[in-house]
Amino acid sequence: MDELRTHYHYFSNEEGDGYEIYSCDIPEVKGFGETYDEAMADLRNNLKRYQEKKMEAQSLMETAILAYDAKDYPKAKAIWERLSSTDTDAMVNLGTMYVKGFGVAKNIETAFALFNRAAEQGHEVASFYLGGMYENAIGVNASKSESIRYYTVAAEANMPTAQLKLGILLRNDDVYESMKWMIRAAHAGESQAHSLLTYVSNQSTANDINVAFRMMDESSQRAKIESIITENLAPILASDGGGVELVHYIGGDTPEIWLRYLGACSGCHLGPTSTAGMILEQFESVIDKKIVIYLW
Incomplete structure (x- = not known):
């Protein structure tokens, strides 16, 4: 005070x-x-x-959670109903009970209303649940745009699962945004993002740094990246009916190269032991080992 x-x-x-x-x-x-x-x-x-x-509400919330875990659903419901006029966690927990039908008759409409109230007050988990309801047509008509809108709220609040969802949903509509969220999810430890996104780098073993490349402005560096794709990678990948395109480039001490697979690309997702390893080698031969490549 x-x-x-x-x-x-x-x-x-x-x-x-x-x-x-x-x-x-x-x-x-x-x-x-x-x-x-x-x-x-x-x-x-x-x-x-x-x-x-606030302290009283926290104590009641802890009591309700213990009751819920002990399957004393009537007690948990009574407390969350009392708190749900103002407490967004209570709204979400009560909504979850109505989704699952634990201690109450299953009621998706009521659950949606509770999640919506909480989301309007900035509750990221509620936004994530609404994104899932719109994605999977649970109690509402399916809407990709609405699912993306709600997942974005949760993703911006650093929820890795929401970031993963956006990465998947946006892949064919906005590959840059798709990769941005997938990379964030992977760095946050989301296991499925790790399995879907390929990351290759030998930066830990980098000794000789290409000073001339790093002295270029970023647009010139980007042009060099494009030439490696066109002249070095395209002929090799085309033989298998595949290819890559540059999605985004971030210069700096350790440049990041974001690539999108095109067409067939056998073994691309298997990391440094396969096509991804070959792609990394091509960039390293022109730049150096102090680079990071993401492939999606």
Whole structure:
């Protein structure tokens, strides 16, 4: 409380004059008074009540979770219903009960409404669930655009599974966005993203650095990458009816090359022991080993 960050304004209207002060950290909690000191005292009292209610809700939430895990669904439901007027976790947990039919009659419409309320208040898990409902036509008409919209909210909140979903859904529509999310999911440890996205690099063994390449501006570096694809890789991959295209290039000390497979590409997904390894070798022969290649 001693380091309370606030913002205030003075108001004057037909009902009187005074101050309104709110917490910068919890904007919904405000204090009012005829003087600044009175408004600040009111704010501190309201913040105290807010924290007390929050602690009570946390205790109730823990009790509900224990009850749910013990299959005491009526007790869990009663608590989550009580909290669901304001607590988004309670909304999501209650919605999950209606999806599964645990302790309640299965009701997808009610579940959707609860998830939607929570999502509107920024709950990323609720957004992820809505994305799944729109993707799989659960209680709603299937909508790829809506599933992408909701998955994006969850993905931007750093949910790896949502990032994976976006990577898959966007693959044929926006390959750059698809790869961006798939790479983020893989780096976050999402196992399926690891299996779908190919990553190859020998940067840990790099000794000789191609200084001339790194002195080029990024557009010139990109042109060099394109020439390697056209002159070195295309003839080799075309013999098997395949190919690659450059999706994105990030320069810097360790350049990143994002490639998309085209057509047939036997063994491409098997990493450095197969086609992906050959692709890496072609880039290393022209640049150096301090590069990273992603293939999708």
